[in-house]
Amino acid sequence: MNELVITRHNEMIDPHLSIWGWEIPVYLFLGGLVAGMMIISGYFILTGRTKNTLCSCFRIPVIGIVAISLGMFALFLDLEHKLYVWNLYINFKWQSPMSWGAWILIFIYPILILGILIRIPDEIGQRFPKLLDLSNKLRNKQQFVKLLGALSMIFGGLLGAYTAVLLSAFSARPAWNSPMLWTLFLASGLSSAAALVHLIGKDPAERHMLAKADNGFLIAELIIIILMIIGFVSSSKVHIDAARLILSGPFTAVFWVFVVFIGIIIPFIIQILSVNNKIPHTNVAPILVMIGGLILRFIVVYAGQYSHWSRNVFTGY
Amino acid sequence: METKVTRRKFLQITSATFAGAAILASSNRVVENAIAAAEKKNGVVKIPSYCSICFWKCGLIGYVKDGKLWKLEGNPLDPLSKGRLCPRGNGGVGQHYDPDRLKAPLVRISSRGEDSWNVTTWDEALSYSAKRLMEIKEKYGPQSIAVFSHGPGGVFLKHTMRAFGVKNFTAPSFAQCRGPREVAFELTYGELVGSPERTDIKNSKCFALIGSHLGENMHNTQVQEFAEAIERGATIIVVDPRFSIAASKAKYYLPIKPGTDTALLLAWINVLIQENLYDKEFVENYTFGFEPLREYIKPFTPEWAFAETGIQPDLIRETIRELARYKPASFVHPGRHVNWYGNDVQRLRAVAIVNALLGNWNRKGAFYKPVKMDIPKYPYPPYPEADYEVVYNPNSKYPFAGEDEGLTQGVRSATITGEPYPIKAWVVYGTNLIQTMPNPAETIEAIKKLDFLLVIDVIPNEIAMWADVVLPESIYLERFDELNISPFRIPFVGIRQPVVPPPHDQKDGWWIARELAVKLGLEKYYPWMHIEEYLKYRVEAAGLSYEQFKKDGVILGNEQPIYVEDGLKLEFPFTPSQKVELYSTQLAEKGFSPLPTYERPPEPPPGYFRLLFGRVPVHTFSMTQSNRILMDMVDENEVWVNSDVAETLVLKNGEYVYLKNQDGILSNKVKVRVTQRIRPDCVFMYHGFGHTSKNLKRAYLKGASDSELISRYDIDPIMGGTGMNNNFVTFVRE
Amino acid sequence: MARYAMVIDTTKCVGCMDCVVACKTENNVPEGFNRDWIAYETIGKFPILHMEIRSERCNHCDNPPCVYTCPTGASHISEIGGIVLVDYDKCIGCKACIAACPYDARFIHPDGYATKCTFCEHRVVEGLDPACVATCPTHCMYFGDLEDPNSEVSKLLQSRKYHVLQPETGTKPQIFYLI
Ligand SMILES: Nc1nc2c(c(=O)[nH]1)N[C@H]1C(S)=C(S)[C@@H](COP(=O)(O)OP(=O)(O)OC[C@H]3O[C@@H](n4cnc5c(=O)[nH]c(N)nc54)[C@H](O)[C@@H]3O)O[C@H]1N2
Ligand SMILES: Nc1nc2c(c(=O)[nH]1)N[C@H]1C(S)=C(S)[C@@H](COP(=O)(O)OP(=O)(O)OC[C@H]3O[C@@H](n4cnc5c(=O)[nH]c(N)nc54)[C@H](O)[C@@H]3O)O[C@H]1N2
Ligand code: SF4
Ligand code: SF4
Ligand code: SF4
Ligand code: SF4
Ligand code: SF4
Ligand SMILES: [Mo]
Helix, strand or coil: CEEEEECCCCCCCCCCCCCCCCHHHHHHHHHHHHHHHHHHHHHHHHCCCCCCCHHHHHHHHHHHHHHHHHHHHHHHHHCCCHHHHHHHHCCCCCCCHHHHHHHHHHHHHHHHHHHHHCCCCHHHHHHCHHHHHHHHHHHHCHHHHHHHHHHHHHHHHHHHHHHHHHHHCCCCCCCCCCCCHHHHHHHHHHHHHHHHHHHHCCCHHHHHHHHHHHHHHHHHHHHHHHHHHHHHHCCCHHHHHHHHHHHHCCCHHHHHHHHHHHHHHHHHHHHHHHHCCCCCCCCHHHHHHHHHHHHHHHHHHHHHHHCCCCCCCCCCC | CEEECCCCCCCCCCCCCHHHHHHHHHHHHHHHHHHHHCCEECCEEEEEEECCCCCCCCEEEEEEECCEEEEEEECCCCCCCCCCCCHHHHCHHHHHHCCCCCCCCEEECCCCCCCEEEECCHHHHHHHHHHHHHHHHHHHCHHHEEEEECCHHHHHHHHHHHHCCCCEEECHHHHHHHHHHHHHHHHHHCCCCCCCCCECHHHCCEEEEECCCECCECCHHHHHHHHHHHHHCCEEEEECCECCHHHHCCCEEECCCCCCHHHHHHHHHHHHHHCCCCCHHHHHHHEECHHHHHHHHCCCCHHHHHHHHCCCHHHHHHHHHHHHHCCCCEEECCCCCCCCCCCHHHHHHHHHHHHHHCCCECCCCCECCCECCCCCCCCCCCCCCCCCCCCCCHHHCCCCCCCCCCCHHHHHHHHHHCCCCCCCEEEEECCCHHHHCCCHHHHHHHHHHCCEEEEEECCCCHHHHCCCEEEEECCHHHCCCCCECCCECCCEEECCCCCCCCCCCCECHHHHHHHHHHHCCCHHHCCCCCHHHHHHHHHHHCCCCHHHHHHHCEEECCCCCCCHHHCCCCCCCCCCCCCEECCCHHHHHCCCCCCCCCCCCCCCCCCCEEEEEECCCCCCCCCCCCCHHHHCCCCCCEEEEEHHHHHHHCCCCCCEEEEEECCCCECCCEEEEEECCECCCEEEEECCCCECCCCCCCCECCCCCHHHHCCCCEECCCCCCEECCCCEEEEECC | CCCEEEEEECCCCCCCCHHHHHHHHHCCCCCCCCCCEEEEEEEEECCEEEEEEEEECCCCCCCCHHHHHCCCCCEEECCCCCCEEECCCCCCCCCHHHHHCCCCCCEECCCCCEECCCCCHHHHCCCCCCHHHHHCCCCCEEEEECCCCCCHHHHHHHHCCEECCCHHHCCCCCEEEEC
16 A cells, blocks of 8 residues: 655645635636637638628627637636736746737737627617728638638637636646647537537527537537547546546546536437427527536646645545 | 633731742842843844653753744754754743633632632732631641642742652642552563663664654654664664554564563463563573563464464564564664553563663663663752541552652542541642543542632643632743753753743743742741752752853763763662562562463453544644644644544545444544544543643634543553543444 | 745755644644645665655646636646746636646645645745755755855755756756755
8 A cells, every 4th residue: 555645735736636616617618618719600601601690700700809808808817926917927937828828819909809890780880880891891801701711710629629628738737738629629619619609699590500509519418528538538547647637536527517417418319409490499508508518628727736746635645 | 711800809817928029039130130241143142941741851942033033943052952952842932932821810700610810919819829828727737738740830830839748749740650560660660661761772783662652752852862773773763553654664563463562471471481582681580570471472473362362473482583683773762652551560571671681771772771860959958747547548558659659549539538637728839630640530520529629730621620729830931940950861950940930920830839828927948049059059059050051051070980881880778679570579579470471451442443542743742732833733633533444434535523432421522533543442632632721722622622521531540540541432423 | 036946865864754743833724734844755675775755746837737728727837936826816726727737736725725835935035045954953954045156955956966856847847956
């Protein structure tokens, strides 16, 4: 038997890391959601659907701006040395995912704003004719719209991946240290975004399409989860212990019940049925998907802080 | 602390002396002088002094930055610290800043044991105390007053009380600590082991530690030398039921069944003699009673000892052969806290005999001969006659009880029973009797019988909370004090002088003692007004420069021979036979076995485990648990339980349990440490935790008190020590 | 350029925490926090046990993930012998560096910035040993320059067996434990 007794008991560090509370999972969830929304909206823009749907071009970016701002605010709340936050923007540290993130977030705003501009709703347009003019001009520039769609997808992808890379880059925390994490977060971001758009979308065809897409994302998520677990258990001892956190540890119940069952399987079944017109479209499925996505971020953020290279969570030594 | 700031004038006592004020002023000025005198660099002032977080008295240097205490370091000139303090010594900073400190004199308002006080002036508190003591002396005689005093700071208080006619002085250092070893060595060699221990770990090739858990027991010089021994590759043998830190450094670890060490020692003696491994020349020339020993020891074979101790006969043989191989540079350490089972003198006699057979007395690598700086005493007037018998040892019931340190529990039982005569007042300096003496219930019972309890302390520890008057002393970094003249390898003297002034209305021990003397009408016993006059007198009488002393903190004397190897002559003038008494004529005379006897310790009742206890490196007894710096290392104790036992009892590492002892006493809740590092038949705790004084805000009810669970103690019939290791506990869940 | 390192002899360390206390007073480490700490690692079954005792702190890694992950450059490798330091005025308290350190060496100072062992850079520039090294009663810690082949640390690493903590994490720790 191995006993490891450590005399350190620093706040937020011992007995296990607890540096990040609710703020970071919320931030990551919102980031992932916005990422997914940008990819979807970028896809709509790119495929020229700007004409017939408001949702993708106006509402998505508006919600995106609000969501990302809330996320950044949560992140700001988490900072311990808030008055010094400006230091984030006088440097770019290419090795630091967090620095990347800070700058990606900056680029996302103009893309979202342009996304709003290209299709101003009539009510607003009537009140601000100049805005409408600009909007019309921009919308008619085919090249520009295409570029915007592409940028939106690219930055959405970057943002989504970044929210995961932020964690997976910490090789010090075995439970985060998976090369699959970014795909998981991207898939989850997409499924949550699809769910949200589904929720706010009016057009039955669009909703139908989104439900289908969502199901695709959910399946992808499930496969990624399985691959990730396989990846962990076929790796080193510390990674096996990390996997144990969700297989037979403190996070097992929440993970399987809330993330997998309620967040993926149930909405998947509901949406299969509604897509095949067995039951009418309901808001239950997308809400569950989003709850599942949020809880996933909580579990990942907390489990990573639990997992450790030298200290065994299970024996306390 | 519930204090009434509005001072009730119920203390109608006269004589507000101006002397007090004058001395106060001069005492503050001295602090400034000391600071001014010291070398200054980057706003940092360095002042040498000596440590008092334990009784080892290491020389230190206090760093004061912009007038505030910054840190402490060892004084490189000091032979005890050699420039490095132990963790507690470094943590002394936390004692100065302890927010829980006693800040002003307190006089009890309500009944004893309750927590409600008048904050008062020194004049009132001292006048009131003097009045009470005089009343008691008047009514019951000076013998009815007992003084408990531990540590060098109590010198002046004891002086005052001696002048007052008191003779009943005790300290836990004898009956709760080293008594048996000093008695055993005095019986055998006619000389003490003493403190610092005269063991020459530094040069030893092989030594055995019986329970001495160096590395947890942080007596500085010993730990430094222990590390040197490890580095040199000395053979270390550790005998302990617990895999101590020292055990982890040992070549041989003997996981002995608790209480059976004497059996092991007898077997060692047996092998030494049977295999002719002992030092024949030494035995022949310098010892008395070898033949009776040779006869006596025959049955105590390693095989016999195996049944008692659980140590394999081969291991017993191998370890003693190893000790013999390196003789005379090998030894068995006499230990320090050795009041274990109530038959400890016999065990320590066996230790003394093993050493004698190794011929290692005053030999390099074993026991050196300590030397001491010759500093004249201050010429005080003679004390009044006190022709009464000490209270703690009526009719010399314990023939070899200590004279200076006495038997604490003897005072306690006399206080309860009134026999041989009543004790009405206790004066307590620097000892937290509630945690220090076994069976605190008895201590409290005695306290309740007192007319008056005066406590001088630095924090509101349990004992202070029982007092009628509490006098807050400045801590050691804030005051002058008695000189440190420890016996060591080289003669030296160390000074204690203020590094920083006391933060509140605390006063120095010498000042308190002097003021009390003045109020008791004993002013003539204090020809000096300020302690510096006293110190200067003594130091200069020894032909040393007081100014240099204050600057360096330490003055070294000339080296003297301390080993036979240096030309020291071996002689034993203080035993009756003038030889090393393997066979103790003195014990025989008093009706005790002259050769060491082994008694099998009582077994724990089923489901119970023997309670063992000891030191944690970052705390001293029960006095440092409110030190915020040291609390950051360890702020509660744990109960160590063998992993297999824990599995059977389904105890989880880190869970809280209660301990219940054989007498049904329930502890405070305590964390379980599941570990391989202890035998299955015992549990272990660090001593000093589980404070019940609410005023120790952060230490209050943190961990469990071993003392509380030690309701049974076995008294050594030879010297009156309290063996505390025969208590048994079981686990109770919430 | 110098490369400072610490060599700690686990065979001599008694786990007394003196190094921790000395660090606290020297560096005014706030209540409740420690920059260094002790690990007691026991292997075996009673009574056949082996225990390694280690005084641990920031490893001043040669490949420090805490520095790489810091978004502001507050965490950096100093000019002074490669000591890893935090510039408190640049730190935003994002705690990324804390998550990045596999040794849990860092913490947030009550004033909001990330902090940790500095190798007592303020003493080192004055030619003194770090406080923990200078106080250790067993003299089991050594501090010095690995670039200098004649330094005590270099010599010890040449003559003795040693290990570093979690080499798998690729951080290249500069604290070496003699065994
Ligand atoms: N950090 C620190 N150091 C200190 C002190 C302190 O308060 N704090 N106090 C100092 C003082 S005054 C003293 S007296 C010393 C005391 O320290 P020591 O004399 O070294 O040790 P003890 O208290 O006698 O014994 C504690 C050890 O004895 C073991 N033990 C218990 N029962 C038995 C037994 O039956 N047989 C054997 N062989 N071993 C047994 C325990 O497992 C434990 O390891 O420490 C000194 N050093
Ligand atoms: N259960 C149990 N009992 C034991 C032991 C054990 O291991 N377990 N060990 C025994 C041993 S070996 C010993 S030596 C004794 C030690 O016994 P004590 O010397 O009584 O030790 P402490 O319990 O620390 O109490 C010391 C008191 O002195 C106070 N003090 C500290 N500094 C000063 C000062 O400068 N001036 C004044 N006036 N007061 C001060 C402290 O606040 C504290 O209240 O305990 C013995 N009793
Ligand atoms: S051994 Fe430690 S606590 Fe005791 S006097 Fe020395 S430095 Fe102070
Ligand atoms: S001070 Fe030295 S012996 Fe004590 S724990 Fe630290 S490194 Fe080990
Ligand atoms: S130990 Fe941790 S904090 Fe120190 S340099 Fe290495 S990664 Fe950074
Ligand atoms: S907490 Fe400070 S030092 Fe650490 S990564 Fe963030 S900004 Fe850098
Ligand atoms: S090097 Fe200095 S800062 Fe680092 S642990 Fe040691 S004392 Fe503390
Ligand atoms: Mo003691």
